[in-house]
Every structure is written in structure tokens, then in C-alpha cells.
Amino acid sequence: MDIAKTFNATVCEEKWYAHWMEKGYFYSQPDDREPFTIVIPPPNVTGVLHMGHMLNNTLQDVLIRKARMQGFNTCWVPGTDHASIATEAKVVKKLADEGIKKSDLTRHDFLKHAWEWKENHGGLILEQLKKLGASCDWNRTKFTMDEALSESVIKVFVDLYNKGLIYRGVRMVNWDSKALTAVSDEEVIHKEVNSKLYYINYSIDGSDEMLTIATTRPETILGDTAICVNPKDERYSHLNGKFALVPLIDRKIPIIFDEYVDMEFGTGALKVTPAHDINDYQLGDKHNLEIIDILNDDGTLNESAKLYVGQDRFQVRENIVTDLAKNKFLVKTEDLVNKVGFSERTNTVIEPKLSMQWFLKTDGLSKPALEKVMDDTIQFHPSKFKNTYRHWMENIKDWCISRQLWWGQQIPAYFFDGNQFVVAETKELALKKAQSINPNITLSDLRQDEDVLDTWFSSWLWPISVFDGIRKPDNEEINYYYPTNDLVTGPDILFFWVARMIMAGYEYQNEMPFKNVYLTGIVRDKQGRKMSKSLGNSPDPLELIEKYGADGVRVGMLLSSAAGNDLLFDESLCEQGRNFSNKIWNATRLVKGWPVQEKEQPAASKVAIQWFEHTFHKTLEAINQSFEKYRISEALMLTYRLVWDDFCSWYLESVKPDYQQPIDAETYQSTLNFLDDLLKLLHPFMPFLTEEVWHLTRERKEDLMISSWPQFTTYNQSILDDFEYASEIITAIRTMRKEKQIAHKESLKLVVKVNHETTTTMDPLISRLVNLSELTYATQPLEGAFSFRVKSNEFFVPINDHLDVEAELEKLQSELSYIRGFLKSVEGKLSNQRFVNNAPENVVAVERKKQSDALSKIAILELQIKSLS
RNA sequence: GGGCGAUUAACUCAGUUGGUUCAGAGUGCCUCCCUUACAAGGAGGAAGUCGGGGGUUCGAGUCCCUCAUUGCCCACCA
Numbered sequence: 001m002d003i004a005k006t007f008n009a010t011v012c013e014e015k016w017y018a019h020w021m022e023k024g025y026f027y028s029q030p031d032d033r034e035p036f037t038i039v040i041p042p043p044n045v046t047g048v049l050h051m052g053h054m055l056n057n058t059l060q061d062v063l064i065r066k067a068r069m070q071g072f073n074t075c076w077v078p079g080t081d082h083a084s085i086a087t088e089a090k091v092v093k094k095l096a097d098e099g100i101k102k103s104d105l106t107r108h109d110f111l112k113h114a115w116e117w118k119e120n121h122g123g124l125i126l127e128q129l130k131k132l133g134a135s136c137d138w139n140r141t142k143f144t145m146d147e148a149l150s151e152s153v154i155k156v157f158v159d160l161y162n163k164g165l166i167y168r169g170v171r172m173v174n175w176d177s178k179a180l181t182a183v184s185d186e187e188v189i190h191k192e193v194n195s196k197l198y199y200i201n202y203s204i205d206g207s208d209e210m211l212t213i214a215t216t217r218p219e220t221i222l223g224d225t226a227i228c229v230n231p232k233d234e235r236y237s238h239l240n241g242k243f244a245l246v247p248l249i250d251r252k253i254p255i256i257f258d259e260y261v262d263m264e265f266g267t268g269a270l271k272v273t274p275a276h277d278i279n280d281y282q283l284g285d286k287h288n289l290e291i292i293d294i295l296n297d298d299g300t301l302n303e304s305a306k307l308y309v310g311q312d313r314f315q316v317r318e319n320i321v322t323d324l325a326k327n328k329f330l331v332k333t334e335d336l337v338n339k340v341g342f343s344e345r346t347n348t349v350i351e352p353k354l355s356m357q358w359f360l361k362t363d364g365l366s367k368p369a370l371e372k373v374m375d376d377t378i379q380f381h382p383s384k385f386k387n388t389y390r391h392w393m394e395n396i397k398d399w400c401i402s403r404q405l406w407w408g409q410q411i412p413a414y415f416f417d418g419n420q421f422v423v424a425e426t427k428e429l430a431l432k433k434a435q436s437i438n439p440n441i442t443l444s445d446l447r448q449d450e451d452v453l454d455t456w457f458s459s460w461l462w463p464i465s466v467f468d469g470i471r472k473p474d475n476e477e478i479n480y481y482y483p484t485n486d487l488v489t490g491p492d493i494l495f496f497w498v499a500r501m502i503m504a505g506y507e508y509q510n511e512m513p514f515k516n517v518y519l520t521g522i523v524r525d526k527q528g529r530k531m532s533k534s535l536g537n538s539p540d541p542l543e544l545i546e547k548y549g550a551d552g553v554r555v556g557m558l559l560s561s562a563a564g565n566d567l568l569f570d571e572s573l574c575e576q577g578r579n580f581s582n583k584i585w586n587a588t589r590l591v592k593g594w595p596v597q598e599k600e601q602p603a604a605s606k607v608a609i610q611w612f613e614h615t616f617h618k619t620l621e622a623i624n625q626s627f628e629k630y631r632i633s634e635a636l637m638l639t640y641r642l643v644w645d646d647f648c649s650w651y652l653e654s655v656k657p658d659y660q661q662p663i664d665a666e667t668y669q670s671t672l673n674f675l676d677d678l679l680k681l682l683h684p685f686m687p688f689l690t691e692e693v694w695h696l697t698r699e700r701k702e703d704l705m706i707s708s709w710p711q712f713t714t715y716n717q718s719i720l721d722d723f724e725y726a727s728e729i730i731t732a733i734r735t736m737r738k739e740k741q742i743a744h745k746e747s748l749k750l751v752v753k754v755n756h757e758t759t760t761t762m763d764p765l766i767s768r769l770v771n772l773s774e775l776t777y778a779t780q781p782l783e784g785a786f787s788f789r790v791k792s793n794e795f796f797v798p799i800n801d802h803l804d805v806e807a808e809l810e811k812l813q814s815e816l817s818y819i820r821g822f823l824k825s826v827e828g829k830l831s832n833q834r835f836v837n838n839a840p841e842n843v844v845a846v847e848r849k850k851q852s853d854a855l856s857k858i859a860i861l862e863l864q865i866k867s868l869s
Numbered sequence: 870g871g872g873c874g875a876u877u878a879a880c881u882c883a884g885u886u887g888g889u890u891c892a893g894a895g896u897g898c899c900u901c902c903c904u905u906a907c908a909a910g911g912a913g914g915a916a917g918u919c920g921g922g923g924g925u926u927c928g929a930g931u932c933c934c935u936c937a938u939u940g941c942c943c944a945c946c947a
Contacts, residue, residue, distance in 0.1 A: 391873080
């Protein structure tokens with residue numbers, strides 16, 4: 001059979017994915033096996049696959065494929081998130097491009113457009129995941145706004161409201177004036193920016209005196225309702241009971257005293273704008289100040305501002321500074337670096353704004369959620385994130401869950417008689433409740449709250465709601481699959497999502513949502529910059545897959561991404577992955593190409609087989625341990641070296657028959673068996689290639705994907721040591737051949753003088769690999785030969801005219817001086833009484849052994865030098 | 870401002886309870902080789918005061934202190 005020289009990934013990817021789908025390997029339903037469940041972090045329904053998803057989902061697929069091979073009933077639930085702000089923004093933009101303004105549409109019509117958009121563009125990302133090889137149970141694909149999931153969200157809202165954990169109130173919230181909605185604290189990103197600090201004069205009412213304040217937001221002076229100074233500040237004590245006038249509008253505001261004010265900052269005088277600053281709000285609350293809200297929802301100024309009405313806040317900032325300067329109110333400006341909050345979604349500057357919102361009390365919910373992570377009931381990998389998590393959970397604030405959007409689950413609160421409201425799962429139920437308050441209420445009197453719920457208020461239920469465990473808390477599926485096993489996600493959504501899922505898990509299933517949380521790093525470019533659309537530094541994952549194959553990309557992503565460490569992505573990593581694919585492919589070609597014959601098994605093959613058997617199990621043990629510790633890239637690297645170095649470079653080279661010669665049947669079978677086991681270890685990382693090769697090497701009834709993970713059996717370390725010894729000898733001879741320019745074809749003789757006990761089972765292997773015609777043992781050194789030493793044994797290769805006596809001497813001298821130096825340091829330790837007395841016996845014994853070894857080695861070298869010179 | 874990490878070869882990173890095997894891996898680099906699976910390859914090689922400085926200890930990448938650099942999270946200083 002002719003097999004292509006390089007591995008063609010594309011063809012085989014399509015073939016096998018279709019095959020696996022057809023066979024239904026991805027599907028899961030409860031049975032008597034132990035379950036292994038992963039729920040996908042649902043990507044934004046309108047999103048496209050980026051490198052972060054690639055890493056994340058590769059990891060999940062590795063975990064799920066390995067678990068499947070271990071005999072678990074694996075269930076990887078895929079799905080998408082409705083991502084209310086992001087999706088609504090996209091729909092608004094699309095409509096705008098078509099000349100339609102959102103404000104001209106009814107809620108109903110807008111949602112029609114949104115759903116249409118979702119149907120057309122949604123879920124593309126899931127198709128892309130298939131290219132990666134993700135073995136999700138596609139029959140279970142969920143969307144956070146599916147009827148069942150939305151009902152779950154509403155049910156939870158009503159329940160929490162009834163428990164008194166949800167309340168409605170006017171609070172200072174983070175206002176996104178572009179998305180026109182409140183956002184939660186977690187959705188505000190504080191960034192350092194270069195700003196200006198403006199010093200502005202306020203005149204004191206009834207005097208010529210001026211009071212100078214400093215502010216970074218001069219436009220808000222129009223909403224000022226006080227000036228505040230520190231009561232200890234003697235500069236201002238005479239102003240007690242006085243009033244100041246707001247510049248330009250001459251509004252009279254009190255001068256108040258509060259220790260909150262830092263006397264050192266600016267002028268020590270603070271303007272107070274309770275409507276637009278959280279601190280000022282608290283000050284206002286304390287001192288009973290008037291609240292003047294000067295901002296419209298879209299960030300323009302409203303009538304209350306008196307001036308600049310209708311202009312944008314940043315435009316007003318410029319204008320007011322000009323006008324203040326013109327009227328001599330502006331004293332000076334200073335450059336200042338300060339932190340400003342930006343919206344995570346729209347990147348617009350967040351305005352603190354008073355508004356009526358819905359909140360969830362979180363302090364009670366957070367208690368078990370914190371405990372179970374701290375006591376490792378839920379394990380974080382890496383565990384360092386426990387600290388971050390604890391810090392957040394201990395300082396958790398109430399969660400603002402309402403959003404002034406249309407796309408999402410509408411809050412099930414129904415108003416009547418003005419501000420009276422009831423909370424119920426349906427309008428009909430709400431009516432009953434309302435009628436118990438006012439019997440005259442009819443259905444048409446009820447107005448549902450306009451707001452929708454924060455997206456995370458649906459995703460926090462995800463591990464439960466995908467199994468319908470909210471609506472039916474005791475159903476077969478939730479009982480079987482929950483708690484899930486692993487969650488793989490980025491640390492950036494530790495609070496948004498992970499923490500809240502844990503809270504919901506204990507509240508609604510009385511059980512953790514997952515046992516392990518694997519926190520991936522953030523994928524950055526080679527310069528360490530976060531990959532982003534605006535920087536254009538993110539490669540297109542699908543193009544990468546086309547170029548390097550899905551397996552190549554998977555390996556590339558995993559090779560250098562220890563959990564929790566950021567991954568500096570470089571395409572060369574994928575190249576390495578592709579090269580590895582090709583290496584395996586060619587090893588297969590080699591094995592497949594051998595003619596097989598019943599004949600005697602060469603001695604070299606016999607020992608090679610024995611050695612590989614043992615080295616395989618030693619590595620398997622290490623791989624299993626790495627998986628248990630979620631050191632996935634370590635497991636991959638161990639596999640990589642087992643396949644490339646041990647199997648290809650050593651094993652195959654050892655058993656490879658001479659050119660066009662047949663291989664004996666016994667060795668051939670062993671080789672195929674080894675290859676089978678290696679393919680199994682590789683499968684979670686490289687599913688496509690391995691399935692292809694699996695079917696190429698033998699006739700199979702069973703697919704690799706559903707085969708069993710190799711069983712670990714014990715190994716004999718002394719065989720591995722023996723090989724180690726042999727490999728040193730082989731390397732020494734190879735190096736010599738190279739130095740002396742002796743071709744591999746030219747066979748050599750090797751004479752061994754044993755000074756140190758060793759086993760010699762590897763002799764046939766040595767002879768085979770370095771082409772020896774003779775390997776003999778002697779009691780005396782062979783004079784006039786090239787020599788080297790391994791483990792104090794002496795090796796001699798007669799190479800006649802190739803031998804350079806001077807070079808030999810020099811080599812021996814340098815070995816000698818090295819070993820003398822080594823001996824000196826060992827003896828230094830041993831002559832230290834405190835070392836001998838305090839160190840454990842075995843450590844001392846090791847040093848003594850080093851000493852005696854060094855001494856005998858020195859004796860050998862001295863003898864040889866003498867004989868040469 | 871508070872908290873948590875990181876600093877080991879040119880690059881990306883391992884290094885678990887302080888002690889054979891501890892100074893490692895992969896990549897890159899250098900030399901030689903298109904040898905009959907694979908040049909997407911083979912054989913060999915060089916490469917590090919383990920961020921600086923103290924300390925504990927018979928013994929320190931490993932534990933403690935301190936400084937420097939750097940990253941992340943949280944926080945209401947205008």
C-alpha cells in the first residue's frame with residue numbers, strides 16, 4: 001500500500017468527525033456507568049471562535065476523551081449564551097446600518113429582529129468547535145434563552161424574591177451611557193488614564209472671598225449641592241455656616257464639614273455632587289444634601305444642569321472649562337493620572353448614577369460557596385486562585401441584576417396601582433396575587449417591569465439548568481450528571497461566573513456544581529499583548545487548523561500552557577504540533593512498510609522490546625499522575641517524548657530490519673501492540689491522526705475513540721537503568737565516529753574492561769545501533785585504542801590510524817582534573833563533622849559512595865595516562 | 870491604597886516534603902548529514918552566580934527577611 005509521505009490532516013478530520021457522529025459516540029444518557037460531565041462555558045451566541053476558545057475547548061476535549069477511554073459515561077454539554085448587552089448592541093448596530101432606530105421599534109418588534117439575527121448568525125461558533133474535534137453531545141445543545149432555561153431563570157428570580165433575597169431600590173449604579181443600561185460592579189474595568197485636575201473658584205456668599213476646589217470632572221459642578229472641607233482644616237474653619245455659589249449659575253450651596261475629606265489632596269476642599277459620585281452620594285446621605293441629577297441616560301446634560309443642556313458630558317467638560325476660564329473661575333489645571341471606570345462591554349466611561357434597580361443580596365449565598373472552595377471540596381487548578389476567590393467572596397456586595405435592555409429574560413415583576421407590584425412566574429399568577437391586594441385589578445392593568453436580567457443571572461444556573469434541574473430539581477438527568485466533574489474557564493470570569501455558579505449550586509441543588517475548576521491562562525501574542533480584534537494580533541483559528549491540522553493546533557496550544565499561566569502564542573507552536581503529527585505518521589509508514597516473515601527474532605529486538613515495555617509503563621504512570629494533577633501540558637510533553645524519543649528514536653531504530661529485509665513476526669506484533677498503546681495515549685490530544693493511524697495499522701472492529709486507556713502495570717527500574725547505561729555507551733561511540741569521521745557502515749570492535757558491576761543485557765542493542773562486529777570483555781586495557789568510560793567501566797575501540805594520541809591524552813587529563821575537583825568537594829563534605837553527624841545516613845552513604853567511585857575512577861585515569869605517555 | 874503571584878539557558882516554562890538522579894524540558898542556536906519512515910528529518914554540541922543582598926541550616930531555586938523589577942485581582946480619594 002502506498003501511503004503519502006506527509007500527513008494530510010484535512011481529509012481525515014472530516015472523515016472521522018462524521019464517522020464518530022454517525023456512530024453516536026458523543027451522545028450520552030444516564031446508565032449504570034459512572035458519569036463524567038463537563039458543561040461548556042457557553043460562548044456568546046453571536047461570537048466567533050478566537051484563540052481563547054481554542055485553548056479552552058481543546059482542554060475540555062482532552063479531559064472528556066480521556067475520561068471516555070477510561071470507561072466513564074462522558075457527557076460534554078455544549079451551548080451558547082444570549083449575552084444580553086453584547087448581542088443587543090450588535091442587533092442595534094445592524095438595525096442602524098439598515099436605517100432603523102431602536103427607539104422607533106416596539107419591544108416586540110425589536111425582539112423579532114434579535115431572534116432573527118440569532119437564528120441566522122447564532123451558533124456559528126459551535127460549528128467551528130467541531131472543526132477542532134470537540135466531542136460534545138450536540139443533541140444536548142442549549143441556549144440560555146431556550147424556553148426551559150428562561151423559565152428556570154424566572155423561577156429562580158421569583159424564589160429568591162420570595163425568600164427576601166431580591167429587592168428593588170434606588171441606588172448608585174454604574175451607568176453605561178452607550179448601552180443605556182446599568183451594569184454590575186464586575187462589569188466595570190478601572191483603567192489608568194491621563195486626566196486633568198481643574199482648580200475652580202467658588203465665591204463665598206456674602207463676601208469677596210473665593211474658595212478653590214479641585215476636580216477632574218468640572219462638568220458635574222452643575223449638579224453640586226455642597227462644598228465639603230475637613231473640620232480639622234484651619235484654613236477653612238471660618239467658613240462654618242457659610243454658603244458658596246456654583247460658578248456660572250450662582251446656585252447657593254452649603255459649606256459642610258466632614259472628616260472624609262483629605263486635607264492633602266488638591267486644595268483640601270471638595271465639591272459634592274451626590275447624584276454623580278458614589279462618595280458624594282454617601283456624603284449627601286449623611287448631611288441631607290439635595291440631589292441634582294444633571295445627566296440624561298445617554299450621557300448628555302438635562303434641564304437640571306441649566307447650561308449646556310443636550311450636549312454630551314465630554315463636550316460639556318471642554319465648554320465649561322473654556323467658560324470658567326473666561327469668567328476667571330478657573331485657577332489652574334494640573335496633569336493627573338487617575339483611574340477611570342470603563343464599561344466592559346462598550347468601553348465607554350461609566351457614570352455613577354442614581355437609579356431604580358433590582359438587587360440580589362449575596363452575603364448569605366456566598367458563605368457555603370466560600371467554604372467549599374477553601375476546604376478543597378471544590379478544587380481550583382492552580383490553587384493560587386483560591387486567594388483571589390476568597391478575597392472577592394469576603395468582600396462581596398449586592399449584585400445589581402437588572403439591565404435596561406430588551407434582549408434577555410424580562411423581570412417577572414408586575415406593577416399596578418402606581419408603584420405597587422407583585423412578583424410571579426406568569427402574568428396570570430401575578431394577576432391572582434395582585435387581586436388579593438386589590439380585587440378590581442384586571443390583566444390589562446398589569447404592567448411588567450421593562451428591564452431584563454443580567455446575562456450572568458442565567459449563566460449562573462447553567463450546570464443545573466442544562467439538565468432542567470431548576471424546574472425539576474429531582475429529575476433523572478440532574479441526579480445522574482450533577483455535580484459535574486470539571487469546569488475549564490479563564491480566570492477573568494472567576495467572579496462573573498464561577499463564583500456565582502457555586503452559589504447557585506448550593507442554593508438550588510445543595511451541592512457543588514463541579515468538582516474541579518481548571519483555570520486557563522489568557523492567550524497573548526508573542527509580545528505579551530492580549531489578543532484582541534482591535535490590535536489585529538489574533539490569528540484566525542480556522543486558518544490555523546487548515547494550515548497545521550486540528551491535531552497540530554491542539555498540540556501547539558497545549559504544549560506551553562500550564563494551568564493559570566498566560567500563554568504567549570506563536571504559530572511555531574502549531575508547527576511543532578504538525579511536525580509531531582508527521583512524525584507519528586511516518587513511524588506508521590515505516591512499520592506498515594515492513595515485509596513480515598516467520599524467522600528468528602534478533603537479540604537486539606528482544607531487549608529493545610523488553611526495555612520499551614518497561615519504559616512505557618514508567619511513563620504511563622507519570623502521565624496518569626500529571627492528568628490527576630491537571631498538568632495537561634506536562635502529560636502531553638511526557639507523551640511527546642515517549643513517542644518521539646523512546647519509541648521512534650530508540651525503539652524503532654533498534655528493531656528496524658536492514659534495508660528491504662523482512663522483520664520477524666514476533667517483533668512485528670510487539671511493535672504493533674506498542675503502537676496501539678501509544679495511539680491511545682495520544683488520542684485525547686490528537687484525535688484525528690490517531691484514529692486514522694489506528695485503522696491503518698490493522699483491521700479493526702472497534703474505533704480508537706472508544707477503546708480503553710492502557711492499564712498501568714509495574715515496571716522494573718533496573719532494566720531502565722541498564723538501558724540508560726547502554727545509551728551512554730552508544731552516544732559515546734556515535735560521538736567518536738563523528739569526530740574521527742568513521743562512517744556508520746564501517747563496523748567497529750568494542751572491548752570492555754569491567755571495573756564496576758553492571759548488567760550487560762543490552763549488548764546486542766549496542767552492537768546493533770552502532771554497528772559493532774565484535775563486543776568482547778577483557779581484564780586489561782586495550783592499548784593504542786580510543787577509550788571512554790561509563791560508570792567506571794572502561795571501553796576501548798581499536799581505530800588504528802584514526803587514533804590521535806595527543807587528543808586522547810588531553811581528553812584523559814581533562815577528565816582527571818574534573819573528577820579530582822569533584823572528589824575535593826565530596827571530601828569537603830565528609831570531613832565536616834557536623835554534616836556526618838546531622839545528615840541522614842543515606843545521604844552520608846551516598847557521599848561515601850561518590851568518594852569511592854571518584855577514587856577508583858582517578859586510579860583508572862592515571863593508569864591510562866601513564867600507558868599512553 | 871490593600872491583597873495575591875512571578876523572577877531558573879537566547880525564548881517559553883518544569884523543578885512536589887530543603888539532601889543521589891538538581892541545575893532540567895521543549896523551542897531556538899552551532900556543527901555534520903538529503904543514510905534505504907520522516908529535512909515537517911537524523912547524529913552530535915554549546916549554553917544558566919536559579920533577580921540583588923542578608924539570614925536559618927551540616928546543607929538552600931527550594932524556608933525566612935529585605936530590596937528591585939514585573940503581572941494580576943480588589944478598593945470611593947476628588
